[in-house]
Amino acid sequence: MANAASGMSVVDECKLKFLELKSKRNYRFIVFKIEDQEVVVEKLGSPAENYDDFVNSLPADECRYAVFDFDFITTENCQKSKIFFIAWSPDTSKVRMKMVYASSKDRFKRELDGIQVELQATDPSEMSFDIIKSRAI
Amino acid sequence: MYGGDEVSAIVIDLGSHTCKAGYAGEDAPKAVFPSAVGSVDQMEVDNPDNPEDNSGFAPDSKSKGKRKLYVGSQALGFRRDHMEVISPIKDGMVVDWDIVENIWDHAFRECLLIDPKEHPMLLAEPCSNTQQQREKSAEIMFEKYQVPALFLAKNAVLTSFASGRATSLVVDSGGGLTTVAPVHDGYVLQKAVATSPIGGEILTDCLIKSLEQKGITIKPRYSFKRKEIRPGEFQIVDLDFPDTTDSYKLYCQRAIASDIKECVSRAPDTPYDDSSYSNIPTTSYELPDGQTIEVGADRFKIPDIIFNPSLVQTIPGMESFAETAASLRGLPQMVIESINKCDVDIRRELFSSILLAGGTASMQQLKERLEKDLLEESPQAARVKVLASGNATERRFSVWIGGSILASLGSFQQMWFSKSEYEEHGASYVQRKCP
Numbered sequence: 365m366a367n368a369a370s371g372m373s374v375v376d377e378c379k380l381k382f383l384e385l386k387s388k389r390n391y392r393f394i395v396f397k398i399e400d401q402e403v404v405v406e407k408l409g410s411p412a413e414n415y416d417d418f419v420n421s422l423p424a425d426e427c428r429y430a431v432f433d434f435d436f437i438t439t440e441n442c443q444k445s446k447i448f449f450i451a452w453s454p455d456t457s458k459v460r461m462k463m464v465y466a467s468s469k470d471r472f473k474r475e476l477d478g479i480q481v482e483l484q485a486t487d488p489s490e491m492s493f494d495i496i497k498s499r500a501i
Numbered sequence: 502m503y504g505g506d507e508v509s510a511i512v513i514d515l516g517s518h519t520c521k522a523g524y525a526g527e528d529a530p531k532a533v534f535p536s537a538v539g540s541v542d543q544m545e546v547d548n549p550d551n552p553e554d555n556s557g558f559a560p561d562s563k564s565k566g567k568r569k570l571y572v573g574s575q576a577l578g579f580r581r582d583h584m585e586v587i588s589p590i591k592d593g594m595v596v597d598w599d600i601v602e603n604i605w606d607h608a609f610r611e612c613l614l615i616d617p618k619e620h621p622m623l624l625a626e627p628c629s630n631t632q633q634q635r636e637k638s639a640e641i642m643f644e645k646y647q648v649p650a651l652f653l654a655k656n657a658v659l660t661s662f663a664s665g666r667a668t669s670l671v672v673d674s675g676g677g678l679t680t681v682a683p684v685h686d687g688y689v690l691q692k693a694v695a696t697s698p699i700g701g702e703i704l705t706d707c708l709i710k711s712l713e714q715k716g717i718t719i720k721p722r723y724s725f726k727r728k729e730i731r732p733g734e735f736q737i738v739d740l741d742f743p744d745t746t747d748s749y750k751l752y753c754q755r756a757i758a759s760d761i762k763e764c765v766s767r768a769p770d771t772p773y774d775d776s777s778y779s780n781i782p783t784t785s786y787e788l789p790d791g792q793t794i795e796v797g798a799d800r801f802k803i804p805d806i807i808f809n810p811s812l813v814q815t816i817p818g819m820e821s822f823a824e825t826a827a828s829l830r831g832l833p834q835m836v837i838e839s840i841n842k843c844d845v846d847i848r849r850e851l852f853s854s855i856l857l858a859g860g861t862a863s864m865q866q867l868k869e870r871l872e873k874d875l876l877e878e879s880p881q882a883a884r885v886k887v888l889a890s891g892n893a894t895e896r897r898f899s900v901w902i903g904g905s906i907l908a909s910l911g912s913f914q915q916m917w918f919s920k921s922e923y924e925e926h927g928a929s930y931v932q933r934k935c936p
Contacts, residue, residue, distance in 0.1 A: 367654060367655050367658050367687060367688065367689070367935060367936050368652075368654040368655065368658045368659060368662065368687065368903075368907055368935075369687060369916065370907065370910050370912050370913055370916075371910075371912040371913050371914070371915045371916045372910075372912045373912065401910070401911050401912040427665060451665075451666075451667065453665030453666070454665075455665075455888075457665065459663055459895065459902060459906065460906050461665075462662070462663060462664060462665030463662050463663050463665075463903055463906040463907060464906070464910060465665060466661065466662040466663075466664075466665050466666055466667045466687075467662045467667075467687065467907060467910075468912075469667045469686070469687070470667060470686045470687045473686075484665075484666055484667065484668060484850070484854070486664075486665060486666070486854075486888075490853070
């Protein structure tokens, strides 16, 4: 347990939906939020949606956690996918919210088994499509 | 498990220069007072103090040396014969627990007006706090103050979380110390922590000496009386108190000099050198005794010490510190060395989230200069980003604010190190509860 962790609990639905994303691949992304001292699922993205739809589903001035399943083609022409975990905490959000999300992240991330790349973003440029691509390879 | 949601916790951040204390859940600490205290040996004093200036005084019966300690800005602001100014903290470590207890007493009873028995207590601690120090804090809190629950949170982690990051490089430049600490997923990477004694106090001392060299002496506020003889015209009458200690005089001079520093100085955009700054326009500052001084090159030279500690050697009167300074590294080097001690995988992330915290880090242009220097010296692929809260209060009190939010979270109530756990497992359990 990290020093100064918040002790936030995680609703089972988060783990279940993440498992579905991982094994059945029936979601493109999942957005999580903290509500009443629990991490809950806020939004599910269908496989047809793309990265822009995902970015647009993150509020501009509130923190969120999100998981994104990124499909790409490697230089060897190989179809691959990687699961990204993104801690979205915009500079314009309230200090309290930033504190709550940052201090609960470690605990929450441990619940999601199978994350390949982790990213923390405080403005849209830190999670631009180019950065996602460069981190995937 | 401690389940007391109703009473608010108390958050204390005892820094090397100032102590910040207040109620959890609030935006800023209620009480901010110097960590230094005044001490008068009881042997020498036979006349009791005036009853009205006892406001900040804390009786000190347990002290072996029979000294009387004066805590708080008000008590220190009043000059007393033979009163020495001493600090309980040296190089970030508590060296005198007796003073610390007095400071806590002052915070609880004079500033916050609470009974520590009723409130859980969150203490911010330096990253490199030793096991003995942590156990000692726990012991005093539970035994002496009988607090219902306690938590020790690391400075750097609180700052990092308060800016929304679980991974970051925290550059905390305070009064007595500058600490560079990498935080990864809420853990401080102890091996990569770098510290340097260059803090606000050294800069203030350099400014005093540098001004003295130019023939400007800062008169402490107690050493003169300012009378208005005609409207708008003042006369200064010097007062003489031969029994004032040197440490008290210095304390008062520092208070003024640190205000000059905060008002006029700014970090130069490029490394300081005497020749190019010799013609810099001066800024005027009015001292409390009415004399107006002009500060020129020092405005830039003093802050540059953070980046180039060897500059101290060029200031006459700072010889005692010059030797240490020669072996110190500048802030950008400390940052790079600290990052290079971390795992390769997280270096990129650390470079892109360097957080500034503490009073000295709030210096004008310091953020821009640090970012520029780091860009020149960091690896090509790294994306350097230095962040500081735009809000001055948030920047100065980021540690306290982080603690305040954490302690007020409903979900945090299960994390406290409770009194019953202390009674069952002893002080060493603090390592388990607050890793």
